[in-house]
Amino acid sequence: MINKTKDTMAIIDFDNTLFETRRFWREHLFPSYEKIGIPRKDIESAFIKSTTVKVDYFIPELFIQELYSLKSCQHNKQVLEKIFNDKVYSPSVKKYYFPDAIRLINGIKKNSRAVLLSYGDKKFKNKFFKHCGINKHFGSQNIFVTTDKKIEVLNKLPKSSKYIIINDNYSETKNMVFWLQKANADTMAYLLDPNLDIKNESDRIVICQSIKEVCQKI
Numbered sequence: 759m760i761n762k763t764k765d766t767m768a769i770i771d772f773d774n775t776l777f778e779t780r781r782f783w784r785e786h787l788f789p790s791y792e793k794i795g796i797p798r799k800d801i802e803s804a805f806i807k808s809t810t811v812k813v814d815y816f817i818p819e820l821f822i823q824e825l826y827s828l829k830s831c832q833h834n835k836q837v838l839e840k841i842f843n844d845k846v847y848s849p850s851v852k853k854y855y856f857p858d859a860i861r862l863i864n865g866i867k868k869n870s871r872a873v874l875l876s877y878g879d880k881k882f883k884n885k886f887f888k889h890c891g892i893n894k895h896f897g898s899q900n901i902f903v904t905t906d907k908k909i910e911v912l913n914k915l916p917k918s919s920k921y922i923i924i925n926d927n928y929s930e931t932k933n934m935v936f937w938l939q940k941a942n943a944d945t946m947a948y949l950l951d952p953n954l955d956i957k958n959e960s961d962r963i964v965i966c967q968s969i970k971e972v973c974q975k976i
């Protein structure tokens with residue numbers, strides 16, 4: 759149990775930490791494109807291309823462009839865009855929060871500052887965060903979207919004397935812990951690893967199978 763004070767800051771990741779991003783795209787969005795006749799494997803390849811070819815994060819405009827370029831796509835861009843906007847910028851996406859995600863944020867906020875640090879396209883993420891309701895849980899002043907490596911933006915965050923990291927990416931977490939430990943030796947991280955297949959080498963990183971477990975251990 760960490761001795762938390764008001765000047766403890768929790769730096770929380772969004773994708774696949776609070777929100778089931780992988781499942782969200784595939785269960786929530788992709789079926790709508792299948793319904794208009796685009797085969798699943800083509801949607802998948804358009805999606806992968808749109809997150810790997812130019813940059814390594816998702817940009818909606820690239821995805822629409824990739825879908826539109828598919829031989830199997832018989833629709834104009836407006837149709838593809840409308841489907842995207844209707845499905846993605848919708849309160850219905852709230853069902854893809856992991857169980858206990860909102861409880862975790864509210865629990866942290868009782869005695870610490872909660873900051874959301876998310877990697878990705880600023881324009882897309884900021885719009886998505888409004889619609890999925892995460893904005894109101896953190897407050898927009900506590901939300902940071904970056905296309906740089908997270909360790910490169912840590913010094914842009916408000917200063918704090920204690921840090922907690924909650925994330926699902928092991929190497930990113932390890933780097934963040936290494937960096938933040940210079941400011942505070944008590945820095946701790948809680949790493950979401952539902953399948954428990956990460957080989958942990960750090961006594962500063964606690965592996966958790968679920969957010970419920972993070973809530974218990976933090």
Ligand SMILES: [Mg+2]
Nearest residue numbers: 771773774926
């Ligand atoms: Mg993540």
